[in-house]
Amino acid sequence: MHLAYPAVFAALLFCTGLYGVLARRNAILVLMSVELMLNAVNLNLVAFDVWLSRAAEETLHSGQALTLFTIAIAAAEIGIGLAIVLAVHRNRGTADIDKLRDTAEGHGPDDSDDDARTAAETGRTGKAEATA
Numbered sequence: 001m002h003l004a005y006p007a008v009f010a011a012l013l014f015c016t017g018l019y020g021v022l023a024r025r026n027a028i029l030v031l032m033s034v035e036l037m038l039n040a041v042n043l044n045l046v047a048f049d050v051w052l053s054r055a056a057e058e059t060l061h062s063g064q065a066l067t068l069f070t071i072a073i074a075a076a077e078i079g080i081g082l083a084i085v086l087a088v089h090r091n092r093g094t095a096d097i098d099k100l101r102d103t104a105e106g107h108g109p110d111d112s113d114d115d116a117r118t119a120a121e122t123g124r125t126g127k128a129e130a131t132a
Contacts, residue, residue, distance in 0.1 A: 009043065025098055045063040
């Protein structure tokens, strides 16, 4: 088989995963997109390993060994990532990345004056308590 077929397929897989990471709002779908990108890298490693082993006489199969390491790292990454997503979902009630970013900052994107109002109100109540 020619090298162009798996290389083009890996490029399509990687582009699909990249689109998923950039466009998705759900954290689980983002993790699935990262897995697609890692699978595209694995496909390239194996395809180039087979292509280079045909060209050279030595058969080290280093691409296949690196693929096994990448699969092991991806399995650990998805386990830890899903544990984090589940913990955040239990605490916050959502897995939406934009909502999690807004709650981490303490206010929404259009509520920039809330902090100034809160500081002014606490200053007024502090003065009222001091005079009483």
